[in-house]
Amino acid sequence: MAKSVxxxxxxxxxxxxxxxxxxxxxxxxxxxPGPMELLEKIxxxxxxxxxxxxxxxxxxxxxxxxxxLNTQTNFPVVVPxxxxxxxxxxxxxxxAIELIEYYKALRxxxxxxxxxxxxxxxx
Amino acid sequence: MAKSVxxxxxxxxxxxxxxxxxxxxxxxxxxxPGPMELLEKIxxxxxxxxxxxxxxxxxxxxxxxxxxLNTQTNFPVVVPxxxxxxxxxxxxxxxAIELIEYYKALRxxxxxxxxxxxxxxxx
DNA sequence: TAGCGTTATATTTTCAAATATATAACGATG
DNA sequence: CATCGTTATATATTTGAAAATATAACGCTA
Numbered sequence: 001m002a003k004s005v006x007x008x009x010x011x012x013x014x015x016x017x018x019x020x021x022x023x024x025x026x027x028x029x030x031x032x033p034g035p036m037e038l039l040e041k042i043x044x045x046x047x048x049x050x051x052x053x054x055x056x057x058x059x060x061x062x063x064x065x066x067x068x069l070n071t072q073t074n075f076p077v078v079v080p081x082x083x084x085x086x087x088x089x090x091x092x093x094x095x096a097i098e099l100i101e102y103y104k105a106l107r108x109x110x111x112x113x114x115x116x117x118x119x120x121x122x123x
Numbered sequence: 124m125a126k127s128v129x130x131x132x133x134x135x136x137x138x139x140x141x142x143x144x145x146x147x148x149x150x151x152x153x154x155x156p157g158p159m160e161l162l163e164k165i166x167x168x169x170x171x172x173x174x175x176x177x178x179x180x181x182x183x184x185x186x187x188x189x190x191x192l193n194t195q196t197n198f199p200v201v202v203p204x205x206x207x208x209x210x211x212x213x214x215x216x217x218x219a220i221e222l223i224e225y226y227k228a229l230r231x232x233x234x235x236x237x238x239x240x241x242x243x244x245x246x
Numbered sequence: 247t248a249g250c251g252t253t254a255t256a257t258t259t260t261c262a263a264a265t266a267t268a269t270a271a272c273g274a275t276g
Numbered sequence: 277c278a279t280c281g282t283t284a285t286a287t288a289t290t291t292g293a294a295a296a297t298a299t300a301a302c303g304c305t306a
Contacts (some may be wrong), residue, residue: 003225007220013148015195017229023132024141031169031245047252058295063254072138073131077221080253081304086252095131101168106140114237119145170282181265186284203283206272210281 002123021110023072030072035065036103039096042066042078046118047089066090073099129246130206140240144233153195158188159226162219165189165201172203189213196222 022032024115034057052062070076077096081088108119125164145155157180164174175185194200200219204211 003221003226005222008198008222009146010148010195010197010199012194015146015148015207017144018147018152019142019233021140022143023137023138025133025138029141031180049252050263059253060296061256061294067254072133072136074133075131079128081303082253083250085302086304088253088302088304089251096230099124099128099131102128109240109250110142110236115232117232131270148290172282182283183266183285184264190284197260205283206280207282208280209274210279211272211274211283212281 002120006122009121011122015121017114018123019110019114021106027100030068031099031103035069038062038098039077039092039100042090043092043096046082046086046091048078049110053080125243129199129245132244134245136239138244139235140232140244142237144229148195153191154222154226158192159223161185161188162200162223165213166215166219169214171201171207210225 003109020032022029026031032052037055038048038051038057042048043053045054048066049059049060052059066078070078073095075093077093077099079093080092081089143155145152147153152173159174160178164177165171168174168177171183171185174180175182175230189201193201198216198217198218198220200216200218201213203213
């Protein structure tokens with residue numbers, strides 16, 4: 001029989017099992033909620049700087065996340081253009097879109113896991 | 124068919140799905156890897172201060188973790204004694220032991236989840 | 247070719263989280 | 277009843293991550 005903690009935790013508190021997921025390589029995280037949101041915002045706004053602004057992240061950090069991410073993939077997932085119409089911008093490759101889709105699916109499975117575990121707290 | 128990212132990520136890099144789990148109440152985390160290790164160390168060493176030292180954590184932080192944890196449970200999971208033999212110490216209640224057992228089981232299920240997801244990366 | 251907002255990069259500054267330090271009360275023990 | 281190493285708490289200090297700032301190069305456009 002599985003261990004239960006129902007009688008230990010205060011039932012009136014709405015206690016949940018929470019968590020966080022990421023992709024890591026040699027122990028270093030390179031993709032998670034932050035980069036995920038960043039990719040989406042780049043797609044929406046057309047540039048790394050706009051995306052960073054939109055999510056209250058410094059440009060430097062955003063650039064580093066993207067740069068790191070690009071080193072983990074066979075081809076860059078974000079293609080930068082310095083200069084040009086409107087000063088330039090960045091676009092997502094098809095691979096970035098696939099990565100987003102993958103992460104959404106992964107997140108959904110994780111959500112189910114967390115919900116199951118939260119349910120189990122009440123048993 | 125599920126989204127695959129095998130062709131996107133560099134295969135030579137040993138990429139894994141990593142993660143972290145915790146218990147939260149009203150959005151605030153009160154139990155995770157840190158408190159878990161702390162409880163185990165308190166059991167081993169007999170006091171909060173020894174436990175903190177053993178895991179290179181400041182006493183203040185250790186005390187706060189334990190204090191916060193005690194507010195989420197029907198009964199304190201750690202019982203402190205200031206003064207007495209050897210200056211005092213802290214002992215775990217049966218509930219703390221059960222919480223440790225629960226977390227170990229949860230962690231095991233999560234490990235399986237992560238391993239499955241890591242396997243899926245190669246498909 | 248001047249202007250624009252971007253990418254790319256280095257340097258400085260800020261700030262929150264953590265540690266470090268200090269102090270009082272505790273209670274068994276010799 | 278002095279000693280000991282705790283718990284409990286407040287305050288000061290450190291420090292490391294993040295943001296802020298600065299600057300150059302880029303390339304389209306007017």
